[in-house]
Amino acid sequence: MNLLKILIYDGSFEGLLCCIFRIYEQKILVFKIVKKNEPLSDLFAENIEIHTDEVRAQRVWSGIQRKAGKISIERILMAFLSEIQGEEHTIIRYVQYLIDSKRNIEDNLSHPVVQRLQDVVKMVNRERHRMKAFVRFQLLTDGIYYSGIEPDFNVLPLIKDHFAHRYADQQWIIYDLRRNYGLYYDLKTVSEMELEIAPKANANNIFQEEEILYQELWKKYFKHTNIESRKNTALHIRHVPKRYWKYLTEKM
Amino acid sequence: MNWEKIVDKLSILSDAAKYDVSCASSGSKRSNTNKGLGDARGMGICHTYTEDGRCVSLLKILLTNHCIFDCAYCTSRKSNDIKRAAFTVQEVVDLTINFYRRNYIEGLFLSSGIFKDADFTMERLVSIAKKLRTEHKFNGYIHLKAIPGASKELMNLAALYADRLSVNIELPTIEGLKELAPDKNRADMERPMNDLKTGIQIYKEEKKKSRFTPLFAPAGQSTQMVVGASGESDMQILYTAKYFYQKYHLKRVYYSGYVPISTDTRLPAIGTAVPMVRENRLYQTDWLVRFYGFKVEEIVNPNFPDLELDKDPKLAWALRHPEFFPVDINTAELWKIYRVPGIGVQSALKIVKARNFQKLRLDHLKQLGIATNRAQYFIRTASPMNFQAELPSKGIEQLVLSNYHGKYKNIVQQQLSLF
Ligand code: SF4
Numbered sequence: 249m250n251l252l253k254i255l256i257y258d259g260s261f262e263g264l265l266c267c268i269f270r271i272y273e274q275k276i277l278v279f280k281i282v283k284k285n286e287p288l289s290d291l292f293a294e295n296i297e298i299h300t301d302e303v304r305a306q307r308v309w310s311g312i313q314r315k316a317g318k319i320s321i322e323r324i325l326m327a328f329l330s331e332i333q334g335e336e337h338t339i340i341r342y343v344q345y346l347i348d349s350k351r352n353i354e355d356n357l358s359h360p361v362v363q364r365l366q367d368v369v370k371m372v373n374r375e376r377h378r379m380k381a382f383v384r385f386q387l388l389t390d391g392i393y394y395s396g397i398e399p400d401f402n403v404l405p406l407i408k409d410h411f412a413h414r415y416a417d418q419q420w421i422i423y424d425l426r427r428n429y430g431l432y433y434d435l436k437t438v439s440e441m442e443l444e445i446a447p448k449a450n451a452n453n454i455f456q457e458e459e460i461l462y463q464e465l466w467k468k469y470f471k472h473t474n475i476e477s478r479k480n481t482a483l484h485i486r487h488v489p490k491r492y493w494k495y496l497t498e499k500m
Numbered sequence: 501m502n503w504e505k506i507v508d509k510l511s512i513l514s515d516a517a518k519y520d521v522s523c524a525s526s527g528s529k530r531s532n533t534n535k536g537l538g539d540a541r542g543m544g545i546c547h548t549y550t551e552d553g554r555c556v557s558l559l560k561i562l563l564t565n566h567c568i569f570d571c572a573y574c575t576s577r578k579s580n581d582i583k584r585a586a587f588t589v590q591e592v593v594d595l596t597i598n599f600y601r602r603n604y605i606e607g608l609f610l611s612s613g614i615f616k617d618a619d620f621t622m623e624r625l626v627s628i629a630k631k632l633r634t635e636h637k638f639n640g641y642i643h644l645k646a647i648p649g650a651s652k653e654l655m656n657l658a659a660l661y662a663d664r665l666s667v668n669i670e671l672p673t674i675e676g677l678k679e680l681a682p683d684k685n686r687a688d689m690e691r692p693m694n695d696l697k698t699g700i701q702i703y704k705e706e707k708k709k710s711r712f713t714p715l716f717a718p719a720g721q722s723t724q725m726v727v728g729a730s731g732e733s734d735m736q737i738l739y740t741a742k743y744f745y746q747k748y749h750l751k752r753v754y755y756s757g758y759v760p761i762s763t764d765t766r767l768p769a770i771g772t773a774v775p776m777v778r779e780n781r782l783y784q785t786d787w788l789v790r791f792y793g794f795k796v797e798e799i800v801n802p803n804f805p806d807l808e809l810d811k812d813p814k815l816a817w818a819l820r821h822p823e824f825f826p827v828d829i830n831t832a833e834l835w836k837i838y839r840v841p842g843i844g845v846q847s848a849l850k851i852v853k854a855r856n857f858q859k860l861r862l863d864h865l866k867q868l869g870i871a872t873n874r875a876q877y878f879i880r881t882a883s884p885m886n887f888q889a890e891l892p893s894k895g896i897e898q899l900v901l902s903n904y905h906g907k908y909k910n911i912v913q914q915q916l917s918l919f
Binding site: 355356357358359360377380381383384385386393395413414416417418458461462465466468469470474475476479480483484486487488496497 | 503506507510511514515517518519532535536537538539545546547548549550551552553554555556559560595598599601602603604637759760774776850853854856857858860864867868869
């Protein structure tokens with residue numbers, strides 16, 4: 249009989265790859281993957297703590313890359329960044345399907361695992377796209393453009409290049425207040441950073457005076473570009489869901 | 501800057517510009533290669549949406565709402581008793597740069613009333629674009645609305661700095677134009693369009709010889725017409741659109757449902773509803789023609805001069821052509837699947853890919869995330885029986901859709917509401 253094995257990992261991508269390593273190494277059939285901080289529920293399972301090992305992780309990743317096309321790599325990474333509890337299982341089933349299959353599986357969208365990852369990619373992409381749109385920079389007194397966000401998924405790694413490219417001539421910080429880390433661009437490179445106290449969206453004292461005025465102008469513009477006789481609140485909210493309003497200048 | 505004055509001007513000049521519906525910021529090739537500000541490659545981003553649900557992508561303003569002309573449908577017309585304002589060149593530049601740096605916008609969409617004559621006004625529009633590009637190394641999107649009658653020299657200059665240029669044809673018919681915009685004529689609109697077309701063709705030739713050829717209106721040209729102001733039929737509108745697409749290689753034709761703003765008896769009275777559904781049906785038709793392989797004449801023609809408001813044009817066409825259906829999704833060519841009501845381009849492509857793996861049944865389509873509530877009446881699948889009998893009720897189907905893919909559901913519904 250196969251006893252359920254619970255693999256506990258540190259929540260990093262490398263850690264997840266090490267879970268895959270262990271599953272293949274010990275031919276584990278019945279398993280559950282949990283992050284360290286997630287609750288364990290199964291009493292009759294065997295708990296295995298997975299140690300994150302760079303070398304093993306790299307071996308697994310190379311193995312996956314040999315079989316996977318660009319689309320599969322993207323699916324795996326994005327599903328990981330979704331941080332959805334339990335999504336690890338879909339990722340692993342996908343990897344197994346990928347390794348076992350002789351054909352290219354990427355287009356087989358009627359396969360439930362492929363379909364599910366495709367859906368997750370869509371959800372994450374949507375959030376990425378929203379963040380490209382909804383970031384609102386505010387000019388701090390020290391000349392840095394700052395934006396706080398609270399995305400549903402961990403999308404900072406996915407929007408980094410977009411902002412680095414677009415705002416190549418200004419210093420900026422985009423800070424994920426939910427995950428408490430941010431990206432800082434210093435006119436040369438983008439690096440990850442943590443702030444002890446991240447600025448709140450309306451802490452006026454740390455913003456340049458000009459900043460407040462431009463915010464007023466933007467609000468004015470937002471109001472006046474609306475056509476009252478075409479009002480369609482439902483459509484408005486579908487495009488700009490309320491949970492994002494907190495950080496949108498025009499909605500403050 | 502005098503802030504209060506700027507706030508005032510911005511209110512007036514964004515108010516006056518908002519009826520121009522085109523807001524697209526896609527299709528340029530301008531990339532940030534000079535370590536400057538901004539980037540306009542690829543798809544434009546909607547940074548927010550107005551309360552009427554329209555995308556806000558560009559800072560859409562008029563340089564001025566002073567105008568020497570008297571077009572009946574326009575708030576800026578000479579005879580209208582309203583507050584007038586004008587930005588300076590520098591003010592528009594500053595607003596654009598500062599909005600862009602805060603990630604409010606993708607760029608600038610600038611049009612204007614006519615100050616003195618066409619060229620005098622056009623020259624100012626061009627100098628704003630030039631300043632942005634040269635002094636601020638701005639690579640964001642710039643759409644300039646060309647003034648009808650502007651000289652070839654200025655049009656060429658404009659195309660060097662702007663991503664897109666447009667000359668609005670305003671009304672679908674020449675008679676409508678005579679009636680409502682007596683100062684204007686088609687020839688003044690078509691001349692700059694033709695200059696641009698020629699310029700873009702020359703650019704493409706030059707580009708083949710040298711990749712350092714400076715960009716020339718990389719996002720092409722578009723136009724716009726007001727719908728529902730001059731009693732025209734949908735056929736007249738769409739045939740006019742076709743003429744302009746073909747003759748001047750336009751990227752887009754926009755339709756702007758007339759918003760009643762005048763007591764002029766030549767126009768629909770104030771309080772008349774904005775023809776939003778009609779406008780939407782026109783866009784749907786435009787899509788069918790540009791992406792689904794339909795010919796305009798298949799959708800509107802002398803026998804069917806107007807689009808039906810209660811159903812989308814694809815469904816209307818399908819109902820008129822029962823002989824075309826059912827389409828067998830396992831064997832039919834892609835173009836035929838495109839014609840199935842309820843199936844969009846993305847879904848059709850998915851079907852064609854997925855059918856390589858197995859014979860598709862109705863439940864496979866659902867797995868693929870394709871809504872079948874409409875399509876089921878028009879397709880044949882590998883399911884043995886009639887689908888209507890197979891589907892117990894609409895309620896259950898909706899349950900399937902809403903089942904934890906909450907975000908996904910919205911997209912499906914959006915597509916459905918489009919087609
Ligand atoms: S020329 Fe343009 S701004 Fe002037 S009245 Fe006509 S439509 Fe309005």
